[in-house]
Amino acid sequence: MSQTTPATRLYVWCSVLVILVVVVTGIVLSLVSKNHKQLQDRLDLAAHDSDGESELSPPSDRLEDGPVEVFTDKTLNEMLAPGLQEAPLQRVLDDLDILEELVMLLDPESPNSRTTRHLAARCSFPATWINYTYSMRDSKSPLKAVLEAVSAKWPDWTVGQLARVLADMGRNDAVKILARLPPDSREAL
Ligand SMILES: *[C@@H]1O[C@H](CO)[C@@H](O)[C@H](O)[C@H]1NC(C)=O
Secondary structure: OOOOOHHHHHHHHHHHHHHHHHHHHHHHHHHHHHHHHHHHHHHHHHHHHHHHHOOOOOHHHHHOOOHHHHHHHHHHHHHOOHHHHOOEOHHHHHOHHHHHHHHHHHOOOOOOOOOHHHHHHHOOOOHHHHHHHHHOOOOOOHHHHHHHHHHHHOOOOEHHHHHHHHHHOOOHHHHHHHOOOOOOHHHHO
C-alpha cells in the first residue's frame, strides 16, 4: 500500500518548494554579487584613471609599501640623525655647499645611475616639466628646480623623505652627502 496520505503529499510539496527557493535564491545572489563585483571593478578602474589626471599626490604617498622601504629605513636611520630626518627640505636648499655637491652628483645624465630625472619622476613631476628644467640647465640646476618645486608644493616634506627616495633610487652616495647637513639649525650657527 502506498502511503500517499495528504500529510505525506504536503511534506513532499514543501520539500520541493524549499529546494526551489534555495536554488533560485542562490542563483539570484550569485548574479547580483557578480554584477556588483564588475561594477566595483569598473568604479575602481575609473577612480584609478582619474587619479592619473587629478592633482599630483604628495610624493610621500608613493613610498608607503614594499620590503625595500623597511630595508632603506633601517640603513637610513644608521646614516641620518633622527633630528635631521625631521628637518624641513628647505634646509637642503639653504645649505649651498651641500646643495652644490648634490647637484654635481645627481644632475649629470648617466645611463648607469639614477639622476635628478628619476627623482623628479618619483615626485610625480611630468616628463615634459623635467625636460624643461634640463633645457634650462645652464641657468639653473634641475635638482635645485625639483627641490624648490617639492618644497613649495609640499612644505611638510622632510630631509628624511628626500633621503628615503634617494636611497630607494640606489643613490646612497647622495644620502651620505645629506647626512653631512647640520642636524639642528642651532648647531648650524
Ligand atoms: C624628454 O626628453 C627625453 C630625452 O632627453 C625624450 O626621450 C623624451 O621623449 C622627452 N619627453 C617629453 C615628454 O618631452
